[in-house]
Amino acid sequence: MPRLEKSKTGKETIWTILLTFFKVGAFTFGGGYAILPVIQQEVVEKHKWVSQTTFSDILIITQGMPGQLALNSAIQIGVRLRGTAGGIAAAVGVTAPSVIILLIIAAWLYPLIHDNIYFQAAFYGIRPAVVALIAYAAIKMGRDILDDRNSIILSIALLVIAIITQLHPILILVSGGLIGLLLSRRNNDSD
Amino acid sequence: MTVIELLLTLYFSFLKVGLFTIGGGYAMIPLMEAEVITVNQWLSPAEFLDVIAIAEMTPGPVSINAATFIGYKLAGVAGSLVASLGVITPSLVLLLLLSRILFRLIQKPGTEKILKGLRSAMIALILLASYSLGLTAVIDLPSALIFAVILIASLLYQISPIYYIGIGALMGLLLFPY
Numbered sequence: 001m002p003r004l005e006k007s008k009t010g011k012e013t014i015w016t017i018l019l020t021f022f023k024v025g026a027f028t029f030g031g032g033y034a035i036l037p038v039i040q041q042e043v044v045e046k047h048k049w050v051s052q053t054t055f056s057d058i059l060i061i062t063q064g065m066p067g068q069l070a071l072n073s074a075i076q077i078g079v080r081l082r083g084t085a086g087g088i089a090a091a092v093g094v095t096a097p098s099v100i101i102l103l104i105i106a107a108w109l110y111p112l113i114h115d116n117i118y119f120q121a122a123f124y125g126i127r128p129a130v131v132a133l134i135a136y137a138a139i140k141m142g143r144d145i146l147d148d149r150n151s152i153i154l155s156i157a158l159l160v161i162a163i164i165t166q167l168h169p170i171l172i173l174v175s176g177g178l179i180g181l182l183l184s185r186r187n188n189d190s191d
Numbered sequence: 192m193t194v195i196e197l198l199l200t201l202y203f204s205f206l207k208v209g210l211f212t213i214g215g216g217y218a219m220i221p222l223m224e225a226e227v228i229t230v231n232q233w234l235s236p237a238e239f240l241d242v243i244a245i246a247e248m249t250p251g252p253v254s255i256n257a258a259t260f261i262g263y264k265l266a267g268v269a270g271s272l273v274a275s276l277g278v279i280t281p282s283l284v285l286l287l288l289l290s291r292i293l294f295r296l297i298q299k300p301g302t303e304k305i306l307k308g309l310r311s312a313m314i315a316l317i318l319l320a321s322y323s324l325g326l327t328a329v330i331d332l333p334s335a336l337i338f339a340v341i342l343i344a345s346l347l348y349q350i351s352p353i354y355y356i357g358i359g360a361l362m363g364l365l366l367f368p369y
Binding site: 025029031032060062065069071079084087095097101105110121128129130133134135137138142145146154159168170175178180183184 | 207209210211212213214215216217220221222224225230237240241243244245246247248249250251252253254255256259260263264268271272275278279281282283285286287290293294297301302304305306307308309310311312313314315316317318319320321324325327328329334335337338339340341342345346351352353355356358359360361362363364365366367369
């Protein structure tokens with residue numbers, strides 16, 4: 001377990017942790033990268049639960065492990081404050097608004113407006129916009145990560161394999177990870 | 192398929208999405224697309240895009256929002272709870288039970304190489320997902336125009352994706368072949 005941070009205000013009950021992350025989940029739009037700055041503001045600046053350095057360490061672990069960015073950082077902060085119970089409180093807090101809001105939309109709002117012609121017209125425009133955002137995400141990731149010849153070749157090779165074989169994405173990801181490891185071993189040998 | 196079987200399939204499908212989404216953001220798109228469209232045929236590609244748009248327009252993490260919506264559509268309130276629990280299970284298990292091993296692993300030099308390989312693969316998968324989903328979204332000249340405008344704009348201006356979805360909706364209202 002990570003070291004528990006010393007309490008700075010002495011007020012972080014399980015309830016405060018849950019409410020703080022509930023607020024983050026309920027009022028932050030646009031997914032992980034939009035939520036992280038809000039979490040930072042809440043836990044570093046406002047509540048002073050963790051230092052800026054600790055928060056940076058949390059982000060490194062968050063980005064190197066599976067799962068949602070906001071959820072992973074929330075759980076780590078909860079654990080540092082109140083152990084396992086704190087981690088669960090943070091996870092419940094950040095997830096609950098999503099579940100409540102999306103249940104209301106799926107059960108009530110969506111069936112109500114789905115057949116409306118203006119709703120259909122709006123989504124006729126929203127669909128290509130979302131596809132553009134997904135394409136943009138791939139381009140941006142490519143610019144950030146593909147900075148050497150090996151990773152460019154690996155990425156293109158896996159793209160071709162994925163198109164031809166229609167393998168499940170998990171198999172493509174696992175192959176990428178294994179090849180990445182093998183390439184680094186070979187580079188180390190030749191050094 | 193009984194209700195219990197459906198709930199179990201939902202749980203493990205979204206658990207796979209949570210477990211292999213590495214680095215957040217749109218990394219979950221190819222995984223969710225494979226599970227929801229290809230493997231289980233729960234949604235059409237157009238419906239899937241609608242869900243992603245709704246998940247992006249509502250507060251909170253996008254994949255938890257999408258899981259809740261899809262879970263509800265398939266199996267009501269129980270489905271929505273099971274699907275969102277599936278997405279968050281890997282994070283909870285790794286950070287609450289295996290955190291000591293995880294912290295040690297992340298500091299190992301080999302891990303960085305594995306992550307780089309995983310991310311190179313992820314780029315290929317996200318690009319492929321934008322192509323396969325694009326086939327059902329970019330269907331005529333106006334929708335191709337909307338795609339081009341939003342892609343170019345997002346390359347030039349880094350603002351919240353919600354604004355781009357809003358612009359897409361406005362253009363859709365104007366250009367839709369009523």
